[in-house]
Amino acid sequence: MRLGDAQNFRTVVFDCDGVLLNSNSIKTSAFHVVASQFGAGPAEEMVRYHVENGGISRQEKFKYLLSVILGVESSVDVVSRLCDQYSQEVRAGLMTCAVAGGLEEARARFGWQRWMVVSGGAQDELRDVFAARDMEDVFDGGIFGNPDDKVTIFRREVANGALKLPAVYLGDSRYDHVAATAVGLDFRFISRWTEFSEYKSYCRQSGIQVLDCVADFFAG
Secondary structure, three states: OOOOOHHHOOEEEEOOEOOOEOOHHHHHHHHHHHHHHHOHHHHHHHHHHHHHOOOOOHHHHHHHHHHHHOOOOOOHHHHHHHHHHHHHHHHHHHHHOOEOOOHHHHHHHOOOOEEEEEEEEEHHHHHHHHHHOOOHHHOOOOEEEEOOOHHHHHHHHHHOOOOOOOEEEEEOOHHHHHHHHHOOOEEEEEOOOOOOOOHHHHHHHHOOEEEOOHHHHOOO
């Protein structure tokens, strides 16, 4: 089995859902619950769109629910209300779901690296969860999420010197790969908890190294 090449990077950037936390199913369920108020059909379409577009913010997904699936105006107030409902659904799960193994050991081995989190999840929510679970100090480069999208965050952190190159992004979706390569970051696909059903063919066609879990990246 091929293992990772962590020693080659000054900065390691982690996605959260499906990489650091086994939380993909929690968020998929929450999208279904929130969209179910509009009917079973829209709820199923919402889940399908969410799974196919991992890494995109909840705001964009609820805009899609309203404007495309339901064909109604996507107002700021309604999107905000749906996001609040979604946050209430996911919080308990984020506090109890499994965490990627081997983080503390890898942090000790690679103490010279900068580690940061860049997620499609809400930034305030991420920081609250990581603080409550005693994970925030591991990520000395910061914990970032929406309302900024991943490409915006990457570019900002490279420009301000916090994201030092060469750098790699550990993600579990097509969008994660697209966002990383858009700003010149290397990318590794973490497969254990992904919901991207076609990841094997996508990674093969795109020449992406696939690793089972975060610990494998640091085991090389």
